[in-house]
Amino acid sequence: MPAASFDPAHTRIPPVSLNKERRTVNLIRLTARFGRSYAGEITAVIVLQLVTTLATLYLPDLNADIINNGVAQADVDYIWSVGRTMLLVALLQVAAAVAAMWFASRAAMRTGRDIRTAVYERVSSFDSEDMAHFGTATLITRATNDVQQVQMTFLLFLNFMVAAPIMAVGGIIMALRQDAGMSWLVVTAVIVLTVVVGIIAAVLMPLFKRMQAKLDNINGLLREQIAGIRVVRAFGREDYEAARFAEANQQITRLSLNIGRVFVTMFPVIMLILNLATAAVLWFGGHRVDQGLVEVGSLTAFMQYLMQILMAVMMGVFMLMMLPRAIVCADRVEEVLTHEAGRVAGGSAGAGGAPISKGSVRFADVSYTYPGAEQPVLERVSFEAHPGTTTAIIGATGAGKTTLVGLLPGLYSPSSGQVLIDATPVTAIPREDLVGAVAMVPQKPWLYSGTVASNLRMGKADATDKELWDALRIAQADFVDNLEMPISQGGTNVSGGQRQRLCIARMLVSDAKVYVFDDSFSALDALTEAKLNAAMRETVRDKTVIVVAQKVSSIQHADQILVMEAGRIVARGTHEELLASSETYREIVDSQAEVRA
Numbered sequence: 389m390p391a392a393s394f395d396p397a398h399t400r401i402p403p404v405s406l407n408k409e410r411r412t413v414n415l416i417r418l419t420a421r422f423g424r425s426y427a428g429e430i431t432a433v434i435v436l437q438l439v440t441t442l443a444t445l446y447l448p449d450l451n452a453d454i455i456n457n458g459v460a461q462a463d464v465d466y467i468w469s470v471g472r473t474m475l476l477v478a479l480l481q482v483a484a485a486v487a488a489m490w491f492a493s494r495a496a497m498r499t500g501r502d503i504r505t506a507v508y509e510r511v512s513s514f515d516s517e518d519m520a521h522f523g524t525a526t527l528i529t530r531a532t533n534d535v536q537q538v539q540m541t542f543l544l545f546l547n548f549m550v551a552a553p554i555m556a557v558g559g560i561i562m563a564l565r566q567d568a569g570m571s572w573l574v575v576t577a578v579i580v581l582t583v584v585v586g587i588i589a590a591v592l593m594p595l596f597k598r599m600q601a602k603l604d605n606i607n608g609l610l611r612e613q614i615a616g617i618r619v620v621r622a623f624g625r626e627d628y629e630a631a632r633f634a635e636a637n638q639q640i641t642r643l644s645l646n647i648g649r650v651f652v653t654m655f656p657v658i659m660l661i662l663n664l665a666t667a668a669v670l671w672f673g674g675h676r677v678d679q680g681l682v683e684v685g686s687l688t689a690f691m692q693y694l695m696q697i698l699m700a701v702m703m704g705v706f707m708l709m710m711l712p713r714a715i716v717c718a719d720r721v722e723e724v725l726t727h728e729a730g731r732v733a734g735g736s737a738g739a740g741g742a743p744i745s746k747g748s749v750r751f752a753d754v755s756y757t758y759p760g761a762e763q764p765v766l767e768r769v770s771f772e773a774h775p776g777t778t779t780a781i782i783g784a785t786g787a788g789k790t791t792l793v794g795l796l797p798g799l800y801s802p803s804s805g806q807v808l809i810d811a812t813p814v815t816a817i818p819r820e821d822l823v824g825a826v827a828m829v830p831q832k833p834w835l836y837s838g839t840v841a842s843n844l845r846m847g848k849a850d851a852t853d854k855e856l857w858d859a860l861r862i863a864q865a866d867f868v869d870n871l872e873m874p875i876s877q878g879g880t881n882v883s884g885g886q887r888q889r890l891c892i893a894r895m896l897v898s899d900a901k902v903y904v905f906d907d908s909f910s911a912l913d914a915l916t917e918a919k920l921n922a923a924m925r926e927t928v929r930d931k932t933v934i935v936v937a938q939k940v941s942s943i944q945h946a947d948q949i950l951v952m953e954a955g956r957i958v959a960r961g962t963h964e965e966l967l968a969s970s971e972t973y974r975e976i977v978d979s980q981a982e983v984r985a
């Protein structure tokens with residue numbers, strides 16, 4: 389696949405925010421859509437949790453029975469027999485709980501994995517406009533941290549969804565069965581706990597929301613600083629950048645500490661409420677036992693049920709507390725998944741016309757405006773380029789040359805007009821066919837971490853070693869003495885000129901019909917460039933070659949030269965024709981001749 393060169397960092401448009409109702413729905417929709425594949429596991433969780441909860445609810449009842457009928461009557465046999473039942477129920481409870489947890493974790497983790505895969509696949513189909521729409525940093529956070537949050541919430545939900553409601557309702561029924569006279573105590577404890585935990589949750593929610601934004605922020609900052617580390621060093625900006633990072637880091641630390649502080653107070657407060665409830669049960673219940681209104685065993689059971697009810701309420705509130713953060717995250721993930729990917733990227737196999745056999749290129753009245761920009765970068769550009777010919781594009785920096793050639797491999801699509809290859813609009817060519825037909829040496833040459841061989845084979849997966857060596861020889865990449873030579877991410881362990889030559893070799897390996905060089909000789913000295921051109925002549929004989937160049941010397945033998953100025957083609961022809969007809973071209977030639985003189 390030809391590498392695309394784009395730098396979305398400088399065209400960042402904040403993602404559109406969705407309206408509120410859609411947001412909550414997103415979390416449900418996302419987990420439902422991806423969790424559906426694990427219906428088997430989820431059913432198991434439901435059944436097993438039902439078993440666990442019923443066992444949990446049954447135990448205090450048995451306990452009360454032992455105390456009331458065994459201990460109180462001093463009936464040791466009775467104690468033993470009910471005790472055995474209790475032991476069995478407890479074992480069953482533990483086994484079912486462990487199994488439920490196991491299935492829940494499996495379902496949640498796999499759902500998370502599937503969401504991550506979906507995000508990854510969607511992002512891979514983005515063209516540079518889509519990338520610019522989101523920005524790289526947030527896409528990384530969304531694919532990792534945000535999915536993680538959704539996954540954790542889903543796990544929590546699976547663990548509590550059956551247990552909490554049944555435990556709360558069942559606990560209330562069982563408690564009242566033991567002693568209806570103290571129902572007011574249950575009501576009071578539930579209300580107090582709900583209110584207190586609710587207040588804590590209300591404090592935490594906005595903090596969680598802010599946390600997500602801060603994570604995006606520090607992620608973006610780190611990316612920029614690591615990618616630009618050389619510039620930072622060259623300009624002695626270490627202190628400034630360090631301060632910027634320290635500030636972002638400090639903000640996250642402060643926020644985390646605030647969240648931590650709330651958590652720290654939360655647990656003692658909850659324990660206090662639980663203990664107060666116990667004390668109240670003992671106090672009021674004690675009097676009732678004294679008065680003969682209730683048996684000791686029932687009081688013990690009542691207390692245990694109250695604890696279970698309060699635990700269930702807590703689980704529920706915890707769940708609610710996780711929700712806001714998960715909703716924000718699910719929303720951000722959905723935004724990526726539902727983002728209408730670029731028109732070109734949407735081209736699917738089977739669509740469009742005949743397969744690309746020749747590689748004739750035609751631009752018909754093509755205009756292009758970057759998203760969010762006011763002025764078009766390309767205006768009504770028309771030209772044709774045929775197999776076996778070389779078309780050169782020359783023009784001042786910022787004239788729109790890179791934008792123009794970027795339309796060919798479908799990095800973005802024309803705002804108006806059409807780009808056609810073999811008379812088929814690029815937008816209608818299936819993605820796989822298009823990347824096979826157009827190979828490009830991007831202006832910012834990019835290599836992937838791996839080896840020379842792994843990078844070259846991107847152009848053609850099944851290329852033989854001989855083909856790779858041939859391409860390297862033609863591209864004048866004589867510094868390579870081993871195909872397994874390691875390449876670091878971005879190709880930072882080779883020089884700019886070496887990187888350019890490796891990218892040229894990568895393009896030569898591919899069987900593409902259209903070869904695009906975007907300013908690919910800029911880092912080559914004149915002698916190397918001449919040797920490269922001579923060596924390439926045979927390889928590109930039947931290709932449609934499009935060369936963007938700054939130096940007239942690189943292009944003067946081209947079959948046609950297009951002179952660009954501010955997004956328009958202002959003159960076209962061969963070197964000689966242009967010398968005679970175009971003032972702009974003469975100026976370019978003169979400016980370069982002067983240097984030589």
Ligand SMILES: Nc1ncnc2c1ncn2[C@@H]1O[C@H](COP(=O)(O)OP(=O)(O)OP(=O)(O)O)[C@@H](O)[C@H]1O
Nearest residue numbers: 399758761765784785786787788789790791792831
């Ligand atoms: N991603 C982008 N978003 C918005 N505007 C952009 C983007 N990329 C380029 N431009 C603008 O489009 C114009 C043309 O850029 P382009 O990269 O096509 O020029 P170029 O002719 O290749 O220049 P150079 O010779 O320096 O490579 C420039 O004015 C630039 O500011």
Ligand SMILES: [Mg+2]
Nearest residue numbers: 789790831907
């Ligand atoms: Mg350019």
